[in-house]
Amino acid sequence: MAAAKGVRLMAFIAFLFAFFATGSHAAQVPVLLWSSESLPPLASPAAGHITSNDQLTAYLTSAFGSGPHTVLLFLQDKLSKDDFTVFGGVFGNKQDSAFQNLEAALQSSSSVTLPGLEWSGSSAIPALLQEKLGVSPLLVDADTLSHLSINTSVSNLLLINLPYCTDLHKSCKEVLRDNDEIIGKVLSIMKAKNVPYTAMYTGLQPSRVISETSMSNQAVGRSLLQAVVPNVKPPIMFNGTGGPCIMLWALNLNVSLSSTLAWIDLAAQTPSLTGSVCNTTNSRLVLSYESGFVLSFFMSQRLYPVSARNWFTLDSVQLQSSGLTATFIGSRGIYAPAEYSFHCQSVSSFQDTLLVPNNTNQNTSQWRLNFIDFQIQGFGLANGTNFSYASDCAGFFTPGIWMGLLTSLLMLYIFVYGLHMIMRLNTMDRFDDPKGPSISVPQSD
Incomplete structure (x- = not known):
């Protein structure tokens, strides 16, 4: 049992490393799946790989191949891999992480992580699950779920909406920590009801969308220096x-x-x-x-x-x-x-x-x-x-501008003085040799 938990922990750490290494600029959302029973194995994605919608469809087909399933869809308004790296506390204090219940669920159950899923619209994942399960989603919250009778003989799609950082009276970390508490409460209710389930945590849209830059104009080959574009924090x-x-x-x-x-x-x-x-x-x-x-x-x-x-x-x-x-x-x-x-x-x-x-x-x-x-x-x-x-706040006449103006005025003065001296030069009207005889010009009547 301890060895299995160690393997799951290493898998979760590998997932987070994949988050850090994913560098593509295409719009994408992370997808986390875990189940109280078992999920089909999925090879760990390479760093920077973006999972297509067709690949996710193929995997869900194998996961929900036969029989009824109860699926919990935790759908956050916005979610990106940066939310895990900034607020996860992976390499810092574990107690300061905003995803403690989520991390515990991934480590204690069969789980699959997709660091980057190609984002094609806010309704793509709910529509895909609805197609695979053949049922419409039922919007619930933790309080409603505790009084809800779940029929396990048919498929169920339970939708739990989670907010993002829209309430500016709370920090993003506080909002994500509240969402994590909701996830933990829902999972505890499902465990108390003894209902097998498969859970999915993702976002309606990315929280940080970076437009894809064209690589066609970039030079191909080795370079000694690599330009790194820093992430600009929002105001x-x-x-x-x-x-x-x-x-x-x-x-x-x-x-x-x-x-x-x-x-x-x-x-x-x-x-x-x-x-x-x-x-x-x-x-x-x-x-x-x-x-x-x-x-x-x-x-x-x-x-x-x-x-x-x-x-x-x-x-x-x-x-x-x-x-x-x-x-x-x-x-x-x-x-x-x-x-x-x-x-x-x-x-x-x-x-x-x-x-x-x-x-x-x-x-x-x-x-x-x-x-x-x-x-x-x-x-x-x-x-x-x-x-x-x-x-x-900078004035128009900065020290650099003053230095440029004074230097320009000095050069202009030298140019005007030189031009004035050249214009005052006169051509001699006669050419005498002081050591020779004087020039005599005979005059004729």
Whole structure:
């Protein structure tokens, strides 16, 4: 029994390694199957392999070949392999994984994993199962299932819908952990009812879709250097009553509680947006982190008669930790037209200070902020998915531009001076030899 569990654990680890190695850019969703009885064997897919719909159809035909079957379809709104690598805690703390019940089910039963299934539409997998089982799906939840009488003499397709990160009052990890608890509860109910089942966990669509790039224009052959395109994290977005109203993105959100302590990058953590609000005149974005930090951005917009348009300003940034609060005032430069976003390569509280500390508390006087590649928009989100045109904090006459202008002016001065000297040259009207006799020109009457 221990050896069998070790084999299943190694298979699950191999599945996760296949997740890490899958590098294709085609739209795909992962599919996980496990059964309380047994599933036909399936060779482990090669790294980067995308399973086609025909291959999945052939496998389900062999799995549901004869007799009635009870199938649990855990259908999440969105799911991609990155969700397992980011929130699975595979190489870190196992207790911090968002998929503990799912991992336990895969390790303790007959399971098959497809790291990448070719995605052809949100209804492809439910329609395929409905065709193979010959029954329509029945939408249930854990509470309904506990009171449901399941007839094992006929096939059953039980559909359990799971949300994704649409509720911005919860982090993605919290949503996935709640989904995992639902999976564990449903499996416990099926075990208590003593009903054999086959379960499938997948998504209606990928949570991260990367458009496929053409390889026809790339050089074929060996290369000493390989270009690696980093994954770009999505911006933080808060939804108000009328839709998205605040967006923020930063490469780094560095905070430090003392000039002698190391920086802590909050951008590497997933925040909760509880406490954020927005309206037509004021917006507040509150980022609460599990590490205990709370970072708040206060913005406002108003009409400036001189320019005859509305402008928004980042009035202040507030940092809270261990019951202490430090406030930093956006003294200058952090503003943009209301329909634009604001972008700055560096927003800090200690050099080129766009943020000025406004706290006399000795405990917070040395707190520092340093935001790298910072962009924020608190008003005028027209499309709701992307930032509007960015108003950059960098002035037009940067040091590089000044150096270029001065060098150009110096070269122009040298050119004009030389041209002036050339134009003043005169041709001699006579050619005399000072050592020879003078030229005499006879005159005739």
